[in-house]
Amino acid sequence: GQSLEQPSEVTAVEGAIVQINCTYQTSGFYGLSWYQQHDGGAPTFLSYNALDGLEETGRFSSFLSRSDSYGYLLLQELQMKDSASYFCAPGRGSYIPTFGRGTSLIVHP
Amino acid sequence: NAGVTQTPKFRVLKTGQSMTLLCAQDMNHEYMYWYRQDPGMGLRLIHYSVGEGTTAKGEVPDGYNVSRLKKQNFLLGLESAAPSQTSVYFCASSYEQVYEQYFGPGTRLTVT
Numbered sequence: 466g467q468s469l470e471q472p473s474e475v476t477a478v479e480g481a482i483v484q485i486n487c488t489y490q491t492s493g494f495y496g497l498s499w500y501q502q503h504d505g506g507a508p509t510f511l512s513y514n515a516l517d518g519l520e521e522t523g524r525f526s527s528f529l530s531r532s533d534s535y536g537y538l539l540l541q542e543l544q545m546k547d548s549a550s551y552f553c554a555p556g557r558g559s560y561i562p563t564f565g566r567g568t569s570l571i572v573h574p
Numbered sequence: 575n576a577g578v579t580q581t582p583k584f585r586v587l588k589t590g591q592s593m594t595l596l597c598a599q600d601m602n603h604e605y606m607y608w609y610r611q612d613p614g615m616g617l618r619l620i621h622y623s624v625g626e627g628t629t630a631k632g633e634v635p636d637g638y639n640v641s642r643l644k645k646q647n648f649l650l651g652l653e654s655a656a657p658s659q660t661s662v663y664f665c666a667s668s669y670e671q672v673y674e675q676y677f678g679p680g681t682r683l684t685v686t
Contacts (some may be wrong), residue, residue, distance in 0.1 A: 498674070507664060507677040508617070552616060563633070564609075564617040 469565035471553055476571045477543055485538045485568045487553035497529050497536040500552045502567070508552060511538070540570070548572045576600050578678035580665050586684045587655040595650040595681050597665030605668045606648040607632075607675065608640060610661040617664065623648055655685045 469489045477483040487497065496515040500508040514520050514529035514536060526539040540547055550567040581596040597606065608620040619632030621640040629640045637659060639651045648667075652659060662682050666675040 500675075507679050508666075508675075509677070510674045513673060563619070566614065566616040 469553055469555075469563055471551075471565045471568045473566065474569045474571065476573065478573050479543055479545060481543050482539065482541050483543060483570065485540075485551050485553075485570065487536045487538070487565060489534050489536075489553075489555070491555060491563070494531070494534075494555055496555070497527070498554045499525075499527050499538045500554060500564075501549050502552065503549045511551075543572050545572050545574065578665060578667055578676050580663075580678035580681050582681060583679065584682050586686065587652075588686055589656060591655050592651070592653050593655065593683075594652075595663055595665075595683075597648045597650070597667075597678055598646055599648075599667040599676070600646060601667060601669070601676065602645070603667035603669050603676075604645075605670070606642065607666045607668075608638070608648065608650045609664045609666065610634065610659075611664060611680075612661050620650065620663075655683075657685045659683065660685045 471487045475483055498513045499511040501511050502508040512520055512522055512527040514527050517530055519526055519528045524541045529536040548571055550569050552564045552567045554564045578599045604625050607622040609617040610620055611617050618634045620634055620638050621629055621632050623629045623642040626645040629642055641649045662680050664680050665678040668675045
């Protein structure tokens with residue numbers, strides 16, 4: 466089976482850096498995806514890590530360590546519009562995607 | 575390019591009624607998925623399809639049926655709706671297995 470864990474809520478101030486952690490236990494795990502979801506909206510894809518290390522996409526970076534069954538999403542120069550829920554989810558190779566319960570990020574002015 | 579569309583956007587059903595939710599994608603994706611999202615539960619996979627004519631059960635399939643008669647469409651059916659099926663339903667599609675999923679806008683279903 467698969468399980469994912471991430472914090473339920475993270476708060477930060479505008480302009481700061483925040484890290485959202487994700488730990489997993491799964492068989493046949495090949496990579497980790499991250500999605501963003503604003504209240505009332507649909508999830509949108511942010512990033513995917515197939516290999517260990519850091520992937521950078523603008524203000525967002527994602528990290529994966531398969532040996533530690535751990536990954537994180539790093540958001541820099543936080544903006545108010547980054548207030549949303551963030552989900553980690555298994556990537557390529559798994560027929561049955563599992564999303565974590567999501568982390569609610571609250572950005573304060 | 576409309577991406578992934580869902581019909582209807584909102585629906586209220588009485589217990590025992592049936593309905594079909596339609597998902598359509600115009601990206602020629604092989605893989606399609608139906609999720610439900612409840613407060614505090616994240617996204618849970620109901621059923622999925624790896625190609626036209628194929629379907630498979632996900633994490634929470636009970637009370638739902640699906641069909642994928644055409645590659646671009648994935649239908650989710652509720653034969654006898656129950657209040658426990660009150661939720662937001664999202665459809666998604668992807669080119670490869672679970673690499674990048676494109677989500678529809680969701681259907682908000684209330685069963686009274």
